[in-house]
Every structure is written in C-alpha cells, then in structure tokens.
Amino acid sequence: MKTIERKSLLYKSGLGFYCINHVLGCAHGCLYPCYAYMMAKHYGRVATQAQWREPRLVGNALELLQKELARRKNRPAAVHLCLTTDPFMQGYPEVTDLSLRIVALLNAHGIAASLLTKGLLPAELADTERYGADNTCGISLVSLDEGFRKRWEPHAAPYRSRIAALQRLHRGGCRTLVHIEPYPTPNILEQDLAEILDAVAFVDDLYFSGWNYSPAVRKYADAAAFYREQAALVRRFCQRRGIRCDAEA
Ligand code: SF4
Known part of the structure; x- marks a missing residue:
C-alpha cells in the first residue's frame, strides 16, 4: 500500500470535535x-475517483500522534476516527491495523476513540486489556437493501x-452507535425505517439525518415533511428503547 507523510495528525474539526484522518482516500x-x-x-489532493479509491496510508501517523500527545497540556476527552x-475500509488490513494502533495509543493516554465505518468493526475492539472501555464503536447504515448499497x-x-x-x-461490552445518514427519500428508495431501527435496536446511540445535498431529494414533493416524520419516528423508537438519540429533521 502506498504511503504519504504528514506534518500533523490530530486536529479540531469545524464540527467542534477532535479528529484523526490517517489515510488519504477511501476504497x-x-x-x-x-x-x-x-x-x-477541490484542494488538488486527488484528481479522480479512481485515485481516491487507491488509499494512501499516512506512514508517520503513529510517530506524529505520539509527539502531538506528548506536547499537549490539555488533551481532548475523545477523538473521532475518521x-x-x-478507519476499517474493506480490502485494506493495513488501514485496520493502523487504526487499531491509533485507538490503543489514544486509550493509553486516557483519550476515548469514537469510531465510524462502512466496513467491518474488528472484534479486537472488545479487548479491554488493550483498549479502554470508553470507546464508541459505530457503523453508518442507511438501508438494509443490498441493491441500494451496490448503487x-x-x-x-x-x-x-x-x-x-x-x-x-455490543455483546462484548462495547458502547455502540448507528449513524443513519444520508437517509434517502422514497423517490430514491422505498423502504421502512422501522425495519432498519429494529435491526439495530441493541445500540446505545443513534444518529439520524437526511440526504441534504442530492438533487434527487429536492425532486421529492415534500422532503422536509418526510424527514420531520422519520426523525419523529426515530425519536419515539429511541425513547421506548432507552437509546440516546440525535435525530435531525
Ligand atoms: S466510506 Fe466515507 S470516506 Fe469512504 S468513500 Fe464512503 S463516504 Fe467517503
């Protein structure tokens, strides 16, 4: 796998939380x-989608993170990957390996990791001897329809x-999260949100939001009302199950 070198790794995002992106591109x-x-x-880091899909690992990520953590007086309570x-992209065990090392390093400094993937979360994350117990393990999930995923x-x-x-x-004792975004309007995909929620009813945290930047969504007659209804459904579901909920209409 190709590598690049960076000058810094840990940063505070415009969304207000700390992040690490230790790969350029995503398979x-x-x-x-x-x-x-x-x-x-836009910033000229990649030229084409094909280049984007050939991820390059930040070769000096661990070394950078070690230095950045050592010189910080106020360490963040949590860091998001990515x-x-x-962090767990399909077909790149090197990425998974580096992500796990970064989580272990953060945890060794008393910093929790919040992880979000469209890949497979490794079972090792339940090993509390190596990783702290405060990490949040999350997946992105907007459907159960494999035709939609393939598209x-x-x-x-x-x-x-x-x-x-x-x-x-979850069974191993980890805190778990599902991130439902960008949720499609019915003109893109007819589906029952309740079925998706039932499939992940075991989680601790749930986030829901619409598909805000698609021209297809704007073609749907009343996307705003649809998203208000779906967000209300998510909130009711979470309330019944005791799941921490953040549902944007
Ligand atoms: S998994 Fe995330 S980063 Fe990777 S291509 Fe999809 S949206 Fe982009």
Missing part, C-alpha cells in the same frame, strides 16, 4: 457523493455484515 468510493472526496479533489476516510456504496461492507460486527462488539 469504499461512495457515490452520494462523498464530501471528503469532493474536498480532496471524518475524511474510513451508492459499491465497495463498502454488506449491511448485514456491518450490523453483525457491531452486534458482536
């Missing part, structure tokens, strides 16, 4: 489109496998 090649890909293209790539997230892990990996960690 999953989502077509929503992927905001990270659009930004990388905003502009996927929009063609190289990401199948939905049921993602859920199975998450549930294994």
Whole structure:
C-alpha cells in the first residue's frame, strides 16, 4: 500500500470535535457523493475517483500522534476516527491495523476513540486489556437493501455484515452507535425505517439525518415533511428503547 507523510495528525474539526484522518482516500468510493472526496479533489489532493479509491496510508501517523500527545497540556476527552476516510475500509488490513494502533495509543493516554465505518468493526475492539472501555464503536447504515448499497456504496461492507460486527462488539461490552445518514427519500428508495431501527435496536446511540445535498431529494414533493416524520419516528423508537438519540429533521 502506498504511503504519504504528514506534518500533523490530530486536529479540531469545524464540527467542534477532535479528529484523526490517517489515510488519504477511501476504497469504499461512495457515490452520494462523498464530501471528503469532493474536498480532496477541490484542494488538488486527488484528481479522480479512481485515485481516491487507491488509499494512501499516512506512514508517520503513529510517530506524529505520539509527539502531538506528548506536547499537549490539555488533551481532548475523545477523538473521532475518521471524518475524511474510513478507519476499517474493506480490502485494506493495513488501514485496520493502523487504526487499531491509533485507538490503543489514544486509550493509553486516557483519550476515548469514537469510531465510524462502512466496513467491518474488528472484534479486537472488545479487548479491554488493550483498549479502554470508553470507546464508541459505530457503523453508518442507511438501508438494509443490498441493491441500494451496490448503487451508492459499491465497495463498502454488506449491511448485514456491518450490523453483525457491531452486534458482536455490543455483546462484548462495547458502547455502540448507528449513524443513519444520508437517509434517502422514497423517490430514491422505498423502504421502512422501522425495519432498519429494529435491526439495530441493541445500540446505545443513534444518529439520524437526511440526504441534504442530492438533487434527487429536492425532486421529492415534500422532503422536509418526510424527514420531520422519520426523525419523529426515530425519536419515539429511541425513547421506548432507552437509546440516546440525535435525530435531525
Ligand atoms: S466510506 Fe466515507 S470516506 Fe469512504 S468513500 Fe464512503 S463516504 Fe467517503
């Protein structure tokens, strides 16, 4: 796998939380489109989708992180992996290996990791001897329909496998999260949100939001009302189950 060198790793995102992106590019090649890909293209870091799908590992990531943590007086309570790539992308065990090392390093400094993937969360994360117990293990999941996944997230892990990996960690005592975004309007895909929620009813945290940047969504007669209804459904579901909920209409 190709590598690049960076000058810094840990940063505070515009969303207000700390992040690490230790890979440039993402093999999953989502077509929503992927905001990270659009930004990388805009700033000239990659030229094409094919280049984006050939991830390059930050070769000096661990060394950088060690230095950055050592010199910080105020360490963040939590760090998110990742905003502009996927920490457990399919077909790249090197990425998974580096992500796990980064989590272990953060945890050794008393910092929790919040993880989000469209790949498979590794079972090792339940090993509390190596990793702290405060990490949050999350998957992105907007459907259970494999036809939809193949159209929009063609190289990401199948939905049921993602859920199975998450549930294994839940059973192992990990805090788990499902991130439902970007949720499609019915003109893109007819589906029952209740079925998706039932499939992940074991989680601790749930996030829901619409598909805000698709021209197809804007063609749907009343997308705003649809999203209000779906967000209310999510909130009711979470309330019944005692799941921490963040549902945007
Ligand atoms: S998994 Fe995330 S980073 Fe990777 S292509 Fe899809 S949206 Fe982009």
